Amino acid sequence: MKANKNMSAMLGTCIISASAAALAVPSLAFADDGSSAGIGAIMPNMVEFIPMLVAFIILWIVLAKFGWPAFNRILEQRKSTIADSLKKSEEARVESERVLAEYKQQLNDAKKQSSLIISEAKRAGEAAKADITAQAQREADGMIEKARVAIETEKKSAISELQGSVVDISTAVASKLIDQDLSDDEHRKLIEHYVDEAGSLNAN
Amino acid sequence: MPTNRQLAKQEADIYAETLFEAQNKAGGQDAVLEVRAQIEEIIAYNRSHVDLTDALKDMSYSPEQRKALVEHVFADCASTLQSMLGVMAERGDIDMLSRVWNGYNREIAEKLHVVVVDVTTRVALDDHLRKVITDKVSADLGSNIVLREQVDPSILGGIVMSANGKRIDASVASLIDRARTVLKQTSSDGGEC
Numbered sequence: 001m002k003a004n005k006n007m008s009a010m011l012g013t014c015i016i017s018a019s020a021a022a023l024a025v026p027s028l029a030f031a032d033d034g035s036s037a038g039i040g041a042i043m044p045n046m047v048e049f050i051p052m053l054v055a056f057i058i059l060w061i062v063l064a065k066f067g068w069p070a071f072n073r074i075l076e077q078r079k080s081t082i083a084d085s086l087k088k089s090e091e092a093r094v095e096s097e098r099v100l101a102e103y104k105q106q107l108n109d110a111k112k113q114s115s116l117i118i119s120e121a122k123r124a125g126e127a128a129k130a131d132i133t134a135q136a137q138r139e140a141d142g143m144i145e146k147a148r149v150a151i152e153t154e155k156k157s158a159i160s161e162l163q164g165s166v167v168d169i170s171t172a173v174a175s176k177l178i179d180q181d182l183s184d185d186e187h188r189k190l191i192e193h194y195v196d197e198a199g200s201l202n203a204n
Numbered sequence: 205m206p207t208n209r210q211l212a213k214q215e216a217d218i219y220a221e222t223l224f225e226a227q228n229k230a231g232g233q234d235a236v237l238e239v240r241a242q243i244e245e246i247i248a249y250n251r252s253h254v255d256l257t258d259a260l261k262d263m264s265y266s267p268e269q270r271k272a273l274v275e276h277v278f279a280d281c282a283s284t285l286q287s288m289l290g291v292m293a294e295r296g297d298i299d300m301l302s303r304v305w306n307g308y309n310r311e312i313a314e315k316l317h318v319v320v321v322d323v324t325t326r327v328a329l330d331d332h333l334r335k336v337i338t339d340k341v342s343a344d345l346g347s348n349i350v351l352r353e354q355v356d357p358s359i360l361g362g363i364v365m366s367a368n369g370k371r372i373d374a375s376v377a378s379l380i381d382r383a384r385t386v387l388k389q390t391s392s393d394g395g396e397c
Contacts, residue, residue, distance in 0.1 A: 175360055175376075178360050178361055187326050187327045188332075191325055191326075191333055191363045194374035195337055200344040201321070
């Protein structure tokens with residue numbers, strides 16, 4: 001804004017200086033009226049020059065008063081808009097970089113956490129596997145031991161039952177033989193023998 | 205103060221003494237011993253016939269009904285024994301019959317000075333065996349002996365004697381039973397048959 005004002009001032013100064021110089025040497029312009037074929041060919045016609053100068057100055061004043069400020073305002077707005085856009089895009093870039101960094105950090109954290117969870121799960125799984133294996137081994141050992149004891153018990157029971165049956169059969173056979181083979185006289189001898197060998201009915 | 209057990213024994217002794225006196229007066233030692241044998245048979249019969257015992261103890265029957273039942277069932281017994289059983293049934297004392305039998309044995313020992321020895325054998329005794337048994341038991345008990353003989357093939361052989369509530373089992377059947385028990389115990393302990 002300030003530069004534009006300076007430029008306008010310089011332009012005005014130049015125009016005024018040129019006008020003053022032209023007014024200061026009118027003699028030269030009119031000295032050689034008769035020699036218009038020489039320098040007069042390049043010198044302005046004052047009758048035309050002054051109105052044009054006045055019109056120029058008026059145009060310059062109008063433009064300096066109304067044109068340049070509007071033009072400068074548009075440029076300033078455009079500049080401001082571009083600066084804001086650049087600033088916003090920079091902020092967006094910084095924000096996106098920050099978010100990206102944050103996401104990367106979160107991703108790294110998530111990876112670390114997932115690795116930790118996986119390793120923990122693996123460790124827990126290994127421990128559970130070991131426990132289950134040990135428990136199964138203990139149960140299997142217990143079942144085998146119970147089965148072994150049951151088999152041993154059944155075996156002893158069967159042997160005992162068999163031996164009992166043998167004893168029953170043997171004594172039954174002995175009973176039959178004694179009952180059938182002894183005569184009455186032999187029975188009486190046996191009775192006498194037992195009476196001699198028997199204890200006392202008066203014993204306490 | 206006498207306990208219920210003592211009172212029951214006293215009551216049973218009264219039954220036994222009354223029965224003994226009546227039989228002794230009626231027929232002497234033989235009659236007394238005959239009734240003793242009948243009481244023993246009745247006790248064994250009652251043990252194997254619970255319905256009869258329950259009926260005789262059932263207070264829903266009148267005393268007269270219980271007495272009539274006893275006289276009907278034991279009609280073949282001695283009259284004095286029938287009368288005593290009838291009184292016991294009327295009074296609900298039929299459970300005392302074992303005590304009465306013990307008291308009756310004591311009466312025999314104290315008043316007849318004899319001890320009845322029950323002898324069970326596989327074959328009938330001959331005179332020689334009776335003398336051997338009588339001599340041995342007399343020497344053991346120090347009193348006169350009356351043998352009550354019984355033949356039971358189930359004992360297989362040998363002899364079973366009992367007197368004064370004591371019993372000597374020298375039968376072949378019991379010997380075999382003991383042998384069976386020992387053999388089974390030995391085998392169950394892991395020994396060799």
